[in-house]
Amino acid sequence: MKTLAAESASKQGTGRIVNDFSIQVGTVNGSGSQSSNNVLMRSIFQMGIPVSGKNLFPSNIAGLPTWFTIRVSKDGYIARKREIDILVAMNPQTAHDDVKSLQPGAVCISPAEMKLDLVRSDVKHYQVPFGDLAARATDQIKLRKLLTNMIYVGVVGQLLEIDQAEIETAIRKQFEGKVKVIDLNLNAVKIGRDWAKESLKKEDPYYVEKMDKTAGKIIIDGNAAAAIGCMFAGASVVTWYPITPSSSLCETLIDYLKQYRIDKKTGKASFAVIQAEDELAAVGMALGAGWAGARSMTSTSGPGISLMAEFVGYGYFTEIPTVIFDIQRVGPSTGMPTRTSQADLLPAYFLSHGDTKHITLLPGSVEECYEMAGAAFDLADRFQTPVFVLSDLDLGMNNWMADQFTYPEKPFDRGKVLTAEQIEKIGKFERYRDVDGDGICYRTLPGTNHPLAAYFTRGSGHNEKAGYTERPEDYLNLMDRLNKKFDTARSYVPKPAVDRNPTAKIGIVAFGSSHFAVEESRDQLRDEEKVATSYLRLRALPFSDELRKFVETHDRVYVVEQNRDAQLRDLIRLEMPDLAMKLMSVKHYNGLPIDARFVTDAILEQERKA
Amino acid sequence: MVDSVTATKGTAGPTPATNRIGLTLADYKGSPSTLCDGCGHDAITSQIIKAFFELGVEPHMVAKLSGIGCSSKTPAYFLNRAHGFNSTHGRMPSIATGVGMANSQLIQIGVSGDGDSASIGMGQLVHILRRNIPMVYVVENNGVYGLTKGQFSATADLGSKLKSGVMNDLPPIDLCGLAVELGCAFVARSFAGDPKQLVSLLKAAISHKGTAFLDVISPCVTFNNHDGSTKSYKYAKEAETPLHEIGYVPFFEQIAVDYEPGSVTEVKMHDGSHVFLKKLHGDYDPTDRLNAHTTIFKANQDKQFLTGLLYIDEKKPDFTSQLNLTDQPLALLKEDSLRPPKEALDEIMQSLM
Numbered sequence: 028m029k030t031l032a033a034e035s036a037s038k039q040g041t042g043r044i045v046n047d048f049s050i051q052v053g054t055v056n057g058s059g060s061q062s063s064n065n066v067l068m069r070s071i072f073q074m075g076i077p078v079s080g081k082n083l084f085p086s087n088i089a090g091l092p093t094w095f096t097i098r099v100s101k102d103g104y105i106a107r108k109r110e111i112d113i114l115v116a117m118n119p120q121t122a123h124d125d126v127k128s129l130q131p132g133a134v135c136i137s138p139a140e141m142k143l144d145l146v147r148s149d150v151k152h153y154q155v156p157f158g159d160l161a162a163r164a165t166d167q168i169k170l171r172k173l174l175t176n177m178i179y180v181g182v183v184g185q186l187l188e189i190d191q192a193e194i195e196t197a198i199r200k201q202f203e204g205k206v207k208v209i210d211l212n213l214n215a216v217k218i219g220r221d222w223a224k225e226s227l228k229k230e231d232p233y234y235v236e237k238m239d240k241t242a243g244k245i246i247i248d249g250n251a252a253a254a255i256g257c258m259f260a261g262a263s264v265v266t267w268y269p270i271t272p273s274s275s276l277c278e279t280l281i282d283y284l285k286q287y288r289i290d291k292k293t294g295k296a297s298f299a300v301i302q303a304e305d306e307l308a309a310v311g312m313a314l315g316a317g318w319a320g321a322r323s324m325t326s327t328s329g330p331g332i333s334l335m336a337e338f339v340g341y342g343y344f345t346e347i348p349t350v351i352f353d354i355q356r357v358g359p360s361t362g363m364p365t366r367t368s369q370a371d372l373l374p375a376y377f378l379s380h381g382d383t384k385h386i387t388l389l390p391g392s393v394e395e396c397y398e399m400a401g402a403a404f405d406l407a408d409r410f411q412t413p414v415f416v417l418s419d420l421d422l423g424m425n426n427w428m429a430d431q432f433t434y435p436e437k438p439f440d441r442g443k444v445l446t447a448e449q450i451e452k453i454g455k456f457e458r459y460r461d462v463d464g465d466g467i468c469y470r471t472l473p474g475t476n477h478p479l480a481a482y483f484t485r486g487s488g489h490n491e492k493a494g495y496t497e498r499p500e501d502y503l504n505l506m507d508r509l510n511k512k513f514d515t516a517r518s519y520v521p522k523p524a525v526d527r528n529p530t531a532k533i534g535i536v537a538f539g540s541s542h543f544a545v546e547e548s549r550d551q552l553r554d555e556e557k558v559a560t561s562y563l564r565l566r567a568l569p570f571s572d573e574l575r576k577f578v579e580t581h582d583r584v585y586v587v588e589q590n591r592d593a594q595l596r597d598l599i600r601l602e603m604p605d606l607a608m609k610l611m612s613v614k615h616y617n618g619l620p621i622d623a624r625f626v627t628d629a630i631l632e633q634e635r636k637a
Numbered sequence: 638m639v640d641s642v643t644a645t646k647g648t649a650g651p652t653p654a655t656n657r658i659g660l661t662l663a664d665y666k667g668s669p670s671t672l673c674d675g676c677g678h679d680a681i682t683s684q685i686i687k688a689f690f691e692l693g694v695e696p697h698m699v700a701k702l703s704g705i706g707c708s709s710k711t712p713a714y715f716l717n718r719a720h721g722f723n724s725t726h727g728r729m730p731s732i733a734t735g736v737g738m739a740n741s742q743l744i745q746i747g748v749s750g751d752g753d754s755a756s757i758g759m760g761q762l763v764h765i766l767r768r769n770i771p772m773v774y775v776v777e778n779n780g781v782y783g784l785t786k787g788q789f790s791a792t793a794d795l796g797s798k799l800k801s802g803v804m805n806d807l808p809p810i811d812l813c814g815l816a817v818e819l820g821c822a823f824v825a826r827s828f829a830g831d832p833k834q835l836v837s838l839l840k841a842a843i844s845h846k847g848t849a850f851l852d853v854i855s856p857c858v859t860f861n862n863h864d865g866s867t868k869s870y871k872y873a874k875e876a877e878t879p880l881h882e883i884g885y886v887p888f889f890e891q892i893a894v895d896y897e898p899g900s901v902t903e904v905k906m907h908d909g910s911h912v913f914l915k916k917l918h919g920d921y922d923p924t925d926r927l928n929a930h931t932t933i934f935k936a937n938q939d940k941q942f943l944t945g946l947l948y949i950d951e952k953k954p955d956f957t958s959q960l961n962l963t964d965q966p967l968a969l970l971k972e973d974s975l976r977p978p979k980e981a982l983d984e985i986m987q988s989l990m
Contacts, residue, residue: 261975315735320968
């Protein structure tokens with residue numbers, strides 16, 4: 028059997044595989060390996076080589092296995108790659124399984140005492156006396172575990188030929204300003220590197236070489252990107268309840284708000300952040316604030332939206348703007364809190380009892396986490412309704428290389444809000460009357476100084492004047508108007524991104540973090556199998572016309588998503604029953620981020636049957 | 638010595654036709670009540686209208702909130718010129734918290750019931766008290782679920798009976814005891830059948846900065862007003878033991894109280910108003926938290942229905958003040974203060990490269 032590595036090397040004809048491999052570090056959570064992995068990733072990034080990092084971690088604070096994967100890709104692919112080329116096996120609990128999962132010809136760097144060469148003889152082993160080297164790095168026993176991590180950075184750096192200067196820059200950035208810590212870590216890297224230089228003979232094909240593909244790029248996770256978007260969108264009341272994998276969104280936002288939204292002269296804040304007692308309260312606070320006129324938001328994950336269900340329906344029915352981020356994780360129930368998923372698509376879209384549906388934005392990159400945060404606030408204000416932004420753990424918590432974010436050009440859209448002066452001029456105000464014919468009514472804010480300004484918000488039946496009603500015609504009028512408003516939204520939400528190949532008979536539809544795997548899979552299908560594909564990346568719900576046209580103009584359309592029940596495929600079928608038979612499904616739902624090979628294989632398998 | 642500490646200008650004698658901002662009582666009214674005739678809640682509504690009118694509060698600066706239940710319908714029956722928010726069951730506190738953050742200039746009054754606050758909304762009640770969000774929080778407590786036709790609530794007394802004869806065998810939750818425990822800085826108990834006391838307490842509550850909690854026994858004439866009920870008009874009237882006689886002098890009126898030294902406790906409210914508590918039997922110091930605890934506990938033990946201002950601490954900082962928000966309400970801030978300049982984004986991008 029030809030190994031992938033060998034295959035790739037032979038293609039280049041040099042025996043060298045340059046800037047195209049993945050490194051996996053297997054450690055124990057709480058061991059401080061995150062800094063080392065960041066340093067490793069960042070130093071490669073600084074050499075101009077596209078990288079992405081994925082942290083596969085347990086729902087636990089210390090002592091359970093965790094894996095960090097760095098993908099180095101000269102072609103700029105940043106999805107997960109299934110095959111591991113270089114393993115750094117630091118965790119005795121998982122080392123045997125980790126090394127067993129490697130392809131023949133892969134590389135394994137491990138502590139010498141683990142004797143992993145006895146487990147697999149068909150991988151290239153570099154066995155390192157980490158204990159001895161750590162003892163050389165410090166005489167403080169407590170620090171040895173931490174510095175061991177930097178020693179593997181040195182070893183990997185030497186083997187792959189990562190510039191030492193870049194590693195040093197990355198360390199300085201990682202431990203910004205902490206001189207002692209920097210020195211200690213620099214020394215540990217050097218000990219590892221020097222030892223590897225003297226003691227290891229390079230017998231694998233993997234190398235890094237300088238490129239110029241990362242100039243001007245940033246590395247960021249989707250939650251931080253969304254946080255930045257929220258701050259520049261003017262979020263002023265932020266409510267949240269801690270939940271993995273969403274917490275870092277609000278935590279990062281708090282940091283940025285403190286830095287940029289407190290008046291330097293007066294010390295006064297243009298924001299309020301509240302850590303709520305639960306998600307019910309978090310979304311209640313967000314709705315209260317949205318009702319009173321603030322740009323409000325909350326962030327959560329699956330169990331949180333389940334708890335928010337009643338209030339979100341209230342917000343839909345009474346027409347109150349707020350923004351809800353759902354950083355999806357694996358469900359149902361508690362599920363796997365630290366694994367990724369796209370299984371909240373339908374639950375979020377239809378959240379709450381009765382006939383409800385919500386504008387739902389689907390960012391497919393960290394750039395879009397930033398941009399759609401801004402769009403979400405405008406849409407919430409314009410349509411006076413809760414707006415969901417559906418990200419996921421892979422997008423939200425992993426490190427992605429991206430273009431720098433651009434400063435928002437568009438002014439805020441605060442929607443239809445009447446002032447006292449406007450009411451005086453018009454002479455009347457009815458909260459739920461569709462004056463403009465677009466389904467969107469005018470609202471007033473509490474505190475508006477006009478005798479006609481006040482209205483009574485209620486989750487029970489209400490007429491155009493916001494009065495209580497149980498009359499059938501009032502209810503129909505309200506529900507149909509809400510539907511009309513939703514239809515108006517179709518032309519306001521972010522349009523799908525379409526890459527149409529005129530020769531393609533098959534199309535792919537995907538959303539969110541599946542995007543990068545789909546992009547890579549399309550290249551695989553084209554280069555390896557001569558299968559041409561078109562691609563529509565859905566960026567929001569409700570659907571717009573583009574999706575129908577896309578499905579109509581292809582023989583078969585593969586809907587790629589990360590859930591068991593083919594939620595997006597079924598939603599399209601629901602809205603376009605006439606096209607139902609064209610819609611095929613590719614579903615990845617084991618908790619790991621979807622990878623290109625999976626998509627390619629799944630499409631090919633179904634194509635053979637077609 | 639005067640007969641009553643309420644014998645001050647403005648609160649004694651006939652109510653003037655217009656208040657200090659030139660509005661009439663009618664300007665503070667709401668839609669007609671749809672509750673049962675004689676419902677305690679309607680009596681409370683009348684006192685809420687009176688309190689806001691007499692204080693001369695701008696009605697448009699009030700936000701009136703509620704949860705679900707008979708009590709929660711009542712915000713529709715007062716202050717039609719204030720925005721109203723009839724929220725979901727037990728969740729009014731979170732709405733109030735959000736409204737308070739968005740616009741700290743609004744005066745918020747929330748009306749809840751014993752089902753809404755002591756059962757389904759207990760979590761949110763606890764946390765709004767803990768945070769000390771500025772608002773008047775009224776529980777219209779009748780020990781029974783009225784809107785679903787008469788099931789016991791969590792404040793029903795041990796041994797009290799439903800109309801059908803079913804006896805309550807679970808101990809009640811004392812909401813005032815809970816509020817004191819949680820550090821609420823304004824805790825009062827009153828009775829819908831004692832309008833004089835209630836209106837003074839409501840005014841004091843509106844003057845308080847922070848959560849002012851009022852547990853008002855409010856008989857349900859349809860489901861819990863029979864013999865054997867401890868939340869009936871008859872029982873409450875007979876059992877009510879006021880701790881003190883309460884007088885309230887708003888900040889805009891001269892204090893003209895004449896009392897014997899030592900017979901009255903005076904509390905200066907945050908907005909400059911004054912509350913006078915005339916001793917009735919024995920000493921009661923409402924600023925002594927430990928004593929408030931003991932008094933509530935002992936009253937429950939003795940099956941006594943104590944009313945009055947149980948605890949007050951005018952120095953406790955409220956949540957909004959602690960946040961050091963802009964002077965202009967967050968809800969009214971414009972883009973120039975909500976969106977940082979391009980340099981800020983450039984700086985952030987630089988740090989991520």
